[in-house]
Amino acid sequence: MTEELSLMDLERQLLAAMYRIASVLNNSLNYVESADKVLKLLHDDCRLKCGLLTLLDPEQQSLTIKAVHSPMPNDATEQKRVHYKVGEGIVGEVLRQGSSIVIRNLGSDLRFADKLALYDYEKPFICVPLKNSRATVIGALSAQPPNVDDQTLTLLTKFLEMIANLVAQNVQLAFQVESKQKQLVDERDGLRRQVRNNYSFRNLVGHTKVMRQIFEQIRLVSRWDSTVLLRGESGTGKELVANAIHYNSPRANNPFIKLNCAALPDNLLESELFGHEKGAFTGAVKQRKGRFELADNGTIFLDEIGETSPAFQAKLLRVLQEKEFERVGGTSTLAVNVRIVAATNRNLEEDVANGEFREDLYYRLNVMPMYLPPLRDRIQDIPELADHMIKRLSKTQQRKLALTDPAIRLMMGYHWPGNVREMENTLERASVLSENGVIEPELITFSHMDTPTPHKVMPHSTAEISKPSPAYPAHNGHSSGMNKDDMDEREMVIDALERSGWVKAKAARLLNMTPRQIAYRIQIMNIEMKQM
Numbered sequence: 001m002t003e004e005l006s007l008m009d010l011e012r013q014l015l016a017a018m019y020r021i022a023s024v025l026n027n028s029l030n031y032v033e034s035a036d037k038v039l040k041l042l043h044d045d046c047r048l049k050c051g052l053l054t055l056l057d058p059e060q061q062s063l064t065i066k067a068v069h070s071p072m073p074n075d076a077t078e079q080k081r082v083h084y085k086v087g088e089g090i091v092g093e094v095l096r097q098g099s100s101i102v103i104r105n106l107g108s109d110l111r112f113a114d115k116l117a118l119y120d121y122e123k124p125f126i127c128v129p130l131k132n133s134r135a136t137v138i139g140a141l142s143a144q145p146p147n148v149d150d151q152t153l154t155l156l157t158k159f160l161e162m163i164a165n166l167v168a169q170n171v172q173l174a175f176q177v178e179s180k181q182k183q184l185v186d187e188r189d190g191l192r193r194q195v196r197n198n199y200s201f202r203n204l205v206g207h208t209k210v211m212r213q214i215f216e217q218i219r220l221v222s223r224w225d226s227t228v229l230l231r232g233e234s235g236t237g238k239e240l241v242a243n244a245i246h247y248n249s250p251r252a253n254n255p256f257i258k259l260n261c262a263a264l265p266d267n268l269l270e271s272e273l274f275g276h277e278k279g280a281f282t283g284a285v286k287q288r289k290g291r292f293e294l295a296d297n298g299t300i301f302l303d304e305i306g307e308t309s310p311a312f313q314a315k316l317l318r319v320l321q322e323k324e325f326e327r328v329g330g331t332s333t334l335a336v337n338v339r340i341v342a343a344t345n346r347n348l349e350e351d352v353a354n355g356e357f358r359e360d361l362y363y364r365l366n367v368m369p370m371y372l373p374p375l376r377d378r379i380q381d382i383p384e385l386a387d388h389m390i391k392r393l394s395k396t397q398q399r400k401l402a403l404t405d406p407a408i409r410l411m412m413g414y415h416w417p418g419n420v421r422e423m424e425n426t427l428e429r430a431s432v433l434s435e436n437g438v439i440e441p442e443l444i445t446f447s448h449m450d451t452p453t454p455h456k457v458m459p460h461s462t463a464e465i466s467k468p469s470p471a472y473p474a475h476n477g478h479s480s481g482m483n484k485d486d487m488d489e490r491e492m493v494i495d496a497l498e499r500s501g502w503v504k505a506k507a508a509r510l511l512n513m514t515p516r517q518i519a520y521r522i523q524i525m526n527i528e529m530k531q532m
Contacts, residue, residue: 007151007152007155010047010152010155011155013045013046014046014155014156014159016045017041017042017045017046018159018162018163018166020041020045021038021041021042021163021166022166024037024038024041025038025166025167025169025170029170029173029174029177030174031066031167031170031171031174032066032067034167034170035053035066035067035167036067036069038051038053038067038163038167039051039052039053039067039068039069039143040069042069042143042160042163043069043071043143046156046159047145047146047148047156048126048143048144048145048156048160049069049071049143049144049145049146050068050069050070050071050118050119050143050144051067051068051069051141051142051143052065052067052068052069052091052116052118052140052141052142052143053065053066053067053068053139053140053141053167054066054084054091054139054140054142055130055138055139055171056095056137056138056139057083060083061085061086062083062084062085062086062092063083063084063085063091063092063095063139063140064082064083065082065083066139068116068118070116070118082115082116084113084115088113089111089112089113089115090103090109090111090112090113090125090127090142091113091127091140091142092113093111094127094128094129094137094140095129095137095140098129098131098137099129100126100127100128100129100157100160100161101126101127102124102125102126102153102157103124103125103126104124104153105121105122105123105124106119106120106121106122106123106124106125106144107121107122109125112125119144120144122147123144123145123146123147124144124145124146124147124148124153125142125144126142126143126144126145126153126156126157126160127140127141127142128140128141128142128157128160128161128164129141129164130164130165130167130168130171131165131168132168132172133172138168138171138172139167139168139171140164141160141163141164141167143160192252192253204218204240204241204244205381205384205385205388206378206381206384206385207380207381207384207489207511207512207513207517208378208380208381208489209488209489210373210377210378211373211378211381214241214370214372214373217370218241218244218245218248218370219248221245221368221370222244222245222246222248222249223249223250225251225339226367226368227320227339227340227341227342227364227365227367227368228242228245228340228341228342228367228368228369228370229305229342229343229344229365229366229367229368229369229370230242230341230342230343230344230370230372231343231344231345231348231369231370231371231372232345232371232372232373232374233345233372233374233419234345234418234419234421235375235418235419235420235421235422236372236373236374236375236419236420237372237419237420238303238343238345238372239258239301239303239343241370241372242258242299242301242303242341242343243256245299245341246298246299246301246339246341249299249339251297251298251299251339254296254297254298254299255294255295255296255297255298255299256295256298256299256301257291257294257295257298257299257300257301258300258301258303259272259273259291259300259301259302259303260303260304261302261303261304261305261307261308262303262304262307263304266308266309266311266312269308269312270312270315270328271288271290271328272290272291273290273291273292273316273319274290274292274293274315274319274325274326274327274328275287275288275289275290275292275293275327275328275330276288276290276327276328276329276330277327277328277329277330279329280327280328280329280330281328281329284328284329287327288327290325290327292319292325292336292338293334293336295336295338296336296337296338297337297338298338298339299338299339299340299341300338300339300340300341301341301342301343302340302341302342302343303342303343304343304344304345305342305343305344305365306344306345306346306348306351306357307344307346310355310356310357310358313357313358313361314358314361316361317358317360317361317364319336320340320361320364320365321364323335323336323337323338324336340365342365348362348366349362374416374419375416375419375420375422375423376415376416379412380486380489380520380521380524382408382411382412382423383408383412383516383517383520384513384514384517385420385423386403386408386411386423386427387403387514387516387517389423389424389427390402390403390427390431390439393427393428393431397431399437400437401431401434401437401438401439402437402438402439403427403439404438404439404440404441406440406441407430407439407440407441407443407444408520410441410444411423411426411444412524414446417447418447422446422447425447426444426445426446426447427439429445430443430444430445486525489521489525490521490525490527492511493507493511493518493521493522493525493527494527496510496511496518497522497527497529497530502529502530504518504519504522
């Protein structure tokens, strides 16, 4: 009767220990950390000493130690560098046969490989497999009980098998989460690389002097956190430049948040930028973070900044000056580390003079102004731009598209009031109308047929925009009629041709152009080719 009570007491003790072990495993997905605690509970509460957890390394096809409980310091257990091959020792044998092994007297079993110098040869030894949902062995759990009768040893073996099932589930879940996290990290890194490629300098097209100045400015301002104000007509690529500034800056791995300030009224714009607290106004059913808060440690792009009202500009000024704000309906002040890039197509100097734009905000934004030229002021970039756009359209439509020389000459004679955006639309419209993928002049239709639309005059800057140059200089054997920028580019092309022995393909490589692009420049700049 005493032996039955003792066995019942052990069962109750093991049941209580299983509850504690299950709680430990449920509280963490770090199976190594959890296993250390589980092995200690087995040692302290379950009469199962020197617990050992090994997991299968699929590449090496061996069991490696992940956790071991040793009451005495041991170099081998601390370093956890011990491995068991398939069939090596009792642990390796469990991996091979996939079932539990119970030894009454450890010293009498020749399979035992004493790699850890932990176990008592005069006592029993239990090793049970860990199996996944497909009943495949993924590890082994071992421990040494005291000298007990067969019934108690059987009870301890079944208990250790149940613990092994719980540990196996924890390990599988941890592996799945780890695999999913790695997949997400790889996907995130892949998307970051894709975005960086999309907004790298390779996607900023143009070889005219004014565009080379813009590219150099982007390269310089990207390094620092100075506020940038992008100026230029609608459709000149201000958002593309803002992307290039962010994704080539030290903040590239942090958020890039965009907001069109002209798209929302003042009351919604304030909530959108600064966020709001729950109950701040009708419909504010929960707290909401604003764009500035979301852009912390990154960049925020405020497009159409000139369309905001003076009342809102006063609220925006504090954020730009102090980098702090309160949510709508809130009282606590939030600080953010944000780089500001703003854009406008308005003449802010005129708006300041008319009282439509705050002067203090103008000076706060106008730290690093960049003026993007209209397309009509860089006609020589049209062949290169067209080639870039046709390649993108070919990828989108999954077919080969081609633009004929007469079509390009027609485009170079147009004034492009809608700038690059209008050119993109024109080429897409022509590609849709082309059945065979070849875009001829008759397929190209312009939004404004004859007269150019007046444009806003932008103030002068270090990147001063040149006067429009004629699309077709007169073929009179010299360069009269060209402006200074055209003359500079003409000299650059002639220099490249001379260095390459007047071979167009070699000169194109020197200028980082295609042969087709340099051929257009030779034609429109009236360069006489020499015969070598």
